[in-house]
Amino acid sequence: MSRLLVTLTAAAVATLCLTTPAAQAAEAQPPAGLGYTSVNPTRIFDSRTTGHKIAAHGDVFVPAPTDLVPADATAVVFNLTGTDTDGSTWVSVGDVFNSTSSLNLAGGETRANLVTATSAKGRLELRTGPAGLNLVVDVEGYYSAHGSNYQPVSGKRVLDTRNSGPVGPQGTVTLDLSSSVPAGATAAVFNLTGTNVIRDTFVTAYPTGQAKPDASTLNLAAGKNTPNLVTVKLGADRKVDLTNAFGRVDLIADLAGYYAPDASSRFYPLIPFRALDTRDANGNPREPITEGGVHDMTLRGWLPDRSTSIVLNLTGTNVTESTFLKVWSSLTQEPDTSVLNLEEGQISANAAVVALSPSHGLEIGNLAGQVDAIVDISGYFAPSFPTCTAKCAVTAGYNNTGSLGDGTTDRWIAHGSTTVYGLSDVTQVTAYEGVTYALTSDGRVYAWGDNTTGQLGNGLAGRADTPDSVGSEATAQGYYNPIPERVQILSSVKIVAISHGLALDNFGNVYAWGRNTNGRLGSGKSDESYIAKTPERIDALSHVTAIVGDERNGYALKSDGSVWVWGDNTIGQLGTGTSGRGSSVPVKVPGLPTVKAIAGGLVLTADGAVWQWGHRQDSSDQNIARRRCRV
Known part of the structure; x- marks a missing residue:
């Protein structure tokens, strides 16, 4: 082994830190989540006015007018209509395009769908499928830090004109929601279905008392039953007008919920x-x-x-x-x-x-x-979610699996510092394989982020109920959690330290969870595909005072000053003087004096020396340390 005349310090994680009370006071954490602001239905894009269809597999960027959707809006709610299609196609919406679609159309079909999409740089991004078509965008509202909250309603039918008579050409039926939503409600969400349609037509939903806008909500073909979700601003006395363009049609409305300041x-x-x-x-x-x-x-x-x-x-x-x-x-x-x-x-x-x-x-x-x-x-x-009051965890970077801990996900955006919601009095944070762990002063462990291989320790692991791919599209989405959740099983003990997929309780016991790659669970299982979905105690360890873990190995320091390692040994991580085969159970590192502190393949002994083993690089960038060495 090598004796290095340096001292050990805690390793810093680039995307994590803890704030002091003084730093927190400088900028209070805003409320979690977004509120909704409804607007009068407004058409902001219609490709028919350009005289050119949107080509197959084309990209369209639709700017959102700032006098309608302010710059601080995070997401926009709009009705997306496709028409004049050259063949069967689809439309995907958002700043990330993957296996999802927002609108599906047959050749020659006209159809609408309500879309909620993030607004990137004040614009909406649309991508078309294998056939050209025209697209129309009618904005209904937006989400931001301000606005109304949402209150769900379980499937309540609030309109069925089959019981009263169809709506004729240029006819209007008023949907009275005064008995279904409270005073002060700003917008309603309902599923609107057209049936008994005698000719192609469209229906426009808008606040009662306002002029009918140049917008459409539901497009209908003769003889077909067609639905569309509607989010619409409420008018006078909590009413909404539904106006039919041509022919006769019966309309059915099923209330899903509403927005109100006190929801x-x-x-x-x-x-x-x-x-x-x-x-x-x-x-x-x-x-x-x-x-x-x-x-x-x-x-x-x-x-x-x-x-x-x-x-x-x-x-x-x-x-x-x-x-x-x-x-x-x-x-x-x-x-x-x-x-x-x-x-x-x-x-x-x-x-x-x-x-x-x-x-x-x-x-x-x-x-x-x-x-x-x-x-x-x-x-x-x-x-x-609760805001942090003291000793907050702060994250930064990408958020594709909820790593920021603010309840959301997004991609391709590198965020500045974000205070994690739902946690206060944090004493330690660490990150591992797309997941972040936090230890609070009361000995509780919380986790958020990716959970494809059981990193969250919440009893789940894996991917969605989808095939690996459909055609050339993306693989199934892995599980994740975008907000801190307490790690299961560990609720019955007090934890005093955490590391990558490891926890140490106040009795000196060590727990591990996640995938058993290289035997890193330390349980003796040889199956590297095994996933511990909740923490499992490493029975071979006791009287442990410190732990360190990474994606390949676990390290433990016992009260007698001995060091124990398990997992990979490709580059001599076990410290046994050999490299190659690893160990799925902890093995004692031989030849060490009494150790006071550990940091992976690096330890501080009682005489003030630092010893190391495993990977070391010389000036030729060659891996030369495959056993314990002393310089």
Whole structure:
């Protein structure tokens, strides 16, 4: 081994730090989540006015007028309409394009869908699929640090003109929500379905008392039942006007929720991701929903425990006969309302905001025939998470798996310092494989970020209920948590130190969790694919006073001054004088004097010397230290 005349210091993590009370006082942490501000429906883009369709596989950047959507808006709610399609196609929306889609269209079809998308640099980004088409964008509102909160309502039918008579050409029916939403409500969210349609037409939803805008909400084809989610500003006396353009049509409205200043939940945007796809990798039925069938799915892998509602896009495909799909929260009564109406052979989508039960499970029911269902998630609602009051954890960098700990995800944006929500009195922070851990003064461990390999220790691990790929599209989304959550099992003990996927309790016991790569769980299991979804005690260790871990190894210092290592040994990490085969159980590093502190393959002994082993580089950049050495 080598004796180096230096002292050991704590290793700093580039994306993490702890703030002092004085630093916190300089800038108070804002409330978590976003509020909604509704606007009168406003058309900001119509490619038909340019005389040129948007080409297949084209990119469109639509600037949001600052007098309509302010610069501090984080996400925009808008109605996206596709028309004049040259063939079957789709449209994806957002600053990140992946396997998700917002609008699906057949050749020659005109259809709309409500979209909630992050606004990058004050603009909306659209990408088209394999056929050219025209696109129309009508803004309904935006999310920012200000505005109203959301209150879900479980599937309540508030309008059905089949009971009163159809709406004729240029006719208007008024949706009176005064008995369904409280005074002070600013906007309503409901699913609007058109049926008994005698000719192609469109319907516009707008606040009662305002002039009818140059915008459309629901596009209808003769003889077809078509839905669209609506988020619309409320007018006088909490009413909304619905005006039909041509022919006659019956309208059905199912209330999903409303916005009000004193409502309970804030909005948290997520990178759109595919949480369910019942097709196989070639787009054929894999687990289709049959007639009268129900598909169970869970959202617990991505959402904080306190979530109250989910914002999703439901797509139906491989449809064998006319049907409709329902979506409702598990452990609740099946509603009478529907989300998506489908014709035989149709591929179509509709957005939905669905209230969640504590289980975070969803049920998707099919009326008739057979259909494949696809669910894309773009955000959720939850109460504002607590702000930090003292000894806060601060993060910085990318946020694709919720690493910032503010309840959101995004990508390709490097963030400055962000104070983590829901945690105070933090004494230690560390990051490992896309996940961050924090230890609080009361001995509790919290984790947030990626959970593909069980890094969060919350009993979950893996990826969504989707095939690895559909055509050339992206792989399934891995589980994550964008807000700190307490690590399970460790709730019964007091933790005094944490490291990469390791924890030390006040009795000297060590716990490990996550994937068993190189045997880093220290349990003796040889299966490197094994995942400990909750912390497991390393039985071979006791009387431990300090721990250090990385992606390949674990290190422990015992009260008798001995050092124990487990995991990889490719470059001599075990300190046994050999390299090559690793160990799935802790082994004692031989030949060391009494050790006072450890830092991986580096230790401080009682006589003030530093000893090292494992990887070392010389001026030729060669790996020459494959055993314990002393310089």
